[in-house]
Amino acid sequence: MKDSVAERIESLRAEIRRHERLYYVLDQPEISDAEYDTLMRELQAIEKAHPELLTPDSPTQRVGGKPREGFVKVRHSAPMLSLDNALNEGELRDFDRRVRDLLAGAEFRYVAELKMDGLSMAAHYEDGLLRLAITRGDGVEGEDVTENARTIRALPLRVKPPVPRFEVRGEVVMPRRYFDRLNEEREKEGLMKYANPRNSAAGSLRVLEPWITASRKLDYFAYFFLVDGKPYYPSHWQSLEALERLGFKVNPNRKQCVDVDELYHVCRQWEARREEFPYEIDGVVAKVDSVSQQDSLGWTAKAPRWAIAYKFPAQQAETVVENIEVQVGRTGALTPVAHLRPVFVSGVTVSRATLHNEDEIERLNLHIGDTVVVERSGDVIPKVVRVVRHGSERRAFRMPKQCPVCGGDVVRAEGEAASRCINSNCPARLKETVRFFASRGVMDIDGMGEALVDQLVDRGLVKSVADVYGLTLEQLMELERMGEKSATKILQNVESSRGQPLARLLNGLGIPFVGERTAQILADTFGDLDKIAAADADLLQTAEEVGPKVAESIRRFFRERHNQELVERLRAAGLRFTQEVRNHAAQGVLAGKTFVLTGTLPTMSREEAKAKIEAAGGKVTGSVSKKTSYVIAGEEAGSKLAKAEELGIPVLNEDGMMRLIGGQTV
Numbered sequence: 017m018k019d020s021v022a023e024r025i026e027s028l029r030a031e032i033r034r035h036e037r038l039y040y041v042l043d044q045p046e047i048s049d050a051e052y053d054t055l056m057r058e059l060q061a062i063e064k065a066h067p068e069l070l071t072p073d074s075p076t077q078r079v080g081g082k083p084r085e086g087f088v089k090v091r092h093s094a095p096m097l098s099l100d101n102a103l104n105e106g107e108l109r110d111f112d113r114r115v116r117d118l119l120a121g122a123e124f125r126y127v128a129e130l131k132m133d134g135l136s137m138a139a140h141y142e143d144g145l146l147r148l149a150i151t152r153g154d155g156v157e158g159e160d161v162t163e164n165a166r167t168i169r170a171l172p173l174r175v176k177p178p179v180p181r182f183e184v185r186g187e188v189v190m191p192r193r194y195f196d197r198l199n200e201e202r203e204k205e206g207l208m209k210y211a212n213p214r215n216s217a218a219g220s221l222r223v224l225e226p227w228i229t230a231s232r233k234l235d236y237f238a239y240f241f242l243v244d245g246k247p248y249y250p251s252h253w254q255s256l257e258a259l260e261r262l263g264f265k266v267n268p269n270r271k272q273c274v275d276v277d278e279l280y281h282v283c284r285q286w287e288a289r290r291e292e293f294p295y296e297i298d299g300v301v302a303k304v305d306s307v308s309q310q311d312s313l314g315w316t317a318k319a320p321r322w323a324i325a326y327k328f329p330a331q332q333a334e335t336v337v338e339n340i341e342v343q344v345g346r347t348g349a350l351t352p353v354a355h356l357r358p359v360f361v362s363g364v365t366v367s368r369a370t371l372h373n374e375d376e377i378e379r380l381n382l383h384i385g386d387t388v389v390v391e392r393s394g395d396v397i398p399k400v401v402r403v404v405r406h407g408s409e410r411r412a413f414r415m416p417k418q419c420p421v422c423g424g425d426v427v428r429a430e431g432e433a434a435s436r437c438i439n440s441n442c443p444a445r446l447k448e449t450v451r452f453f454a455s456r457g458v459m460d461i462d463g464m465g466e467a468l469v470d471q472l473v474d475r476g477l478v479k480s481v482a483d484v485y486g487l488t489l490e491q492l493m494e495l496e497r498m499g500e501k502s503a504t505k506i507l508q509n510v511e512s513s514r515g516q517p518l519a520r521l522l523n524g525l526g527i528p529f530v531g532e533r534t535a536q537i538l539a540d541t542f543g544d545l546d547k548i549a550a551a552d553a554d555l556l557q558t559a560e561e562v563g564p565k566v567a568e569s570i571r572r573f574f575r576e577r578h579n580q581e582l583v584e585r586l587r588a589a590g591l592r593f594t595q596e597v598r599n600h601a602a603q604g605v606l607a608g609k610t611f612v613l614t615g616t617l618p619t620m621s622r623e624e625a626k627a628k629i630e631a632a633g634g635k636v637t638g639s640v641s642k643k644t645s646y647v648i649a650g651e652e653a654g655s656k657l658a659k660a661e662e663l664g665i666p667v668l669n670e671d672g673m674m675r676l677i678g679g680q681t682v
């Protein structure tokens with residue numbers, strides 16, 4: 017029986033791994049997401065019933081349950097240095113000349129690769145298993161981010177290696193579309209947006225909670241295969257091919273070039289296609305292919321002499337800040353926006369740029385009338401990079417004390433970067449709120465876009481999102497550019513939005529710090545809007561990922577009278593307030609297991625051990641019974657140990673406990 021379970025587990029794992037590779041590495045899925053989920057669920061169920069068969073390389077074990085206290089510094093096998101840059105064709109040719117001189121006329125080839133704009137990371141494998149992932153850090157020492165790196169699906173947890181120990185180096189990137197989505201989400205939740213995909217990739221890899229990294233959809237492209245800090249294969253090209261065979265994702269945009277002319281041609285070709293790639297690239301890396309030639313070229317103190325980064329010209333331009341205005345967002349946050357003298361930046365005319373908040377303006381030392389450099393990277397809103405010249409009649413920007421839309425008070429809370437209009441009836445806030453409520457990812461009321469919402473709010477037809485459900489055909493038909501047909505259609509869409517699931521409604525309420533994901537977790541955990549509205553902060557925090565700040569924000573929202581009224585009106589409108597409870601808590605390795613601690617453990621206090629067990633989903637109780645799964649015993653364990661032995665309950669020492677938490681068999 018055991019054997020057949022073990023066999024089923026292994027075949028499921030192999031199948032899931034194959035599909036993960038097809039999906040995440042090769043981008044050629046063979047099955048639907050739903051079919052993949054079914055396989056995953058079956059594996060999870062079997063592993064739950066047989067925790068002794070859990071292994072850390074199981075596809076279910078990408079996301080560990082426990083947040084960490086900090087990152088440990090680890091030394092690299094060999095320094096992770098950076099690259100010298102060539103900023104134009106001339107500098108690229110200078111580099112080539114140096115290489116040719118040093119190689120004294122010997123034949124050689126370059127390998128050209130995209131220079132992805134992310135952060136480099138080393139991944140160490142032992143006996144085919146991913147053991148350690150380290151950020152570049154200062155190049156000599158980086159941070160151990162293994163648990164977070166495990167959540168990157170393009171990074172295999174297990175491979176069939178040609179050698180017992182090896183190291184892969186490559187680039188962690190955040191694809192542009194996830195970056196955009198993340199920033200939208202952060203904006204909704206009132207959080208600072210990331211400036212570019214590189215920062216968000218770095219930020220996502222360095223969070224203490226692996227499940228956050230998991231939700232951020234990072235990608236990993238491998239470009240070095242090292243053993244003991246040195247290239248293993250005789251040429252770089254061979255390394256790339258070997259990495260690909262092993263199951264790593266290697267960027268398909270790579271080319272062997274016979275000379276600098278071909279190399280430069282490739283640089284120009286990729287530069288022209290720059291916007292097509294799903295992630296940001298900031299240039300082309302050229303490496304001498306042969307490793308023995310690399311060795312003879314050697315290194316300077318900070319970079320190899322055998323490689324260069326050809327940087328694409330920055331997508332920047334100079335212009336004048338003609339004015340700074342503030343915009344009022346859904347949460348009441350006031351965002352200063354620079355109005356620019358229109359300027360052409362990489363194919364687009366830019367006339368506005370966000371300045372985020374007061375601190376940013378101060379950091380830039382920006383005044384109205386200054387000449388600035390603006391930059392456009394990918395789909396990101398243009399931003400002001402720096403001031404190049406002060407205007408002769410420069411004027412300082414002051415955050416208004418009154419909301420420019422409603423005249424309500426503007427407050428900047430302690431420790432927050434944003435200033436906010438605190439009038440919850442502010443029309444600017446209301447418009448943003450209604451627009452968001454009706455948007456596709458929320459209540460999905462097709463046709464209720466910006467222009468319609470503006471009219472509805474301006475004419476006083478909508479004073480709260482609940483009013484959307486009271487709109488009549490006559491009211492709509494009085495609006496500009498609205499015929500009977502489209503008005504009827506909109507009312508139908510309003511009607512069908514009543515059936516949207518609870519999570520969407522919760523998201524649509526616009527509770528600060530509650531975005532799509534948190535709303536889903538709350539809905540899954542409590543299953544009932546009334547329960548969430550009545551919950552105290554402690555109860556709210558029993559939901560995954562909900563900390564004190566979010567809990568307090570939810571509690572405050574539902575304590576306000578006008579929000580209580582809103583809830584009642586939405587209830588009367590027949591919206592869905594309940595759903596089935598699905599325990600969203602990441603099922604830890606120890607879920608369903610009960611532990612008893614006894615005696616003195618060698619390296620940790622009992623409180624620490626308890627916290628570790630609980631973080632992995634287990635429960636700790638005080639006395640041994642038939643229901644106890646394991647007893648963890650240290651020095652001088654007394655009667656509890658005796659009782660365990662009497663009942664035949666497995667007894668582990670601290671080491672055994674840690675192995676169990678690590679998902680290993682004990």
Ligand code: IVH
Pocket residue numbers: 096097098099129130131132133134135136152187239301319320323325
């Ligand atoms: S080779 C010593 N290859 O660019 C060798 N780096 O400016 C250095 N990068 O730290 C790495 N794509 O973060 C290499 N195809 C690629 C790359 C790449 C992006 C990054 C990497 C590195 C930085 C150097």
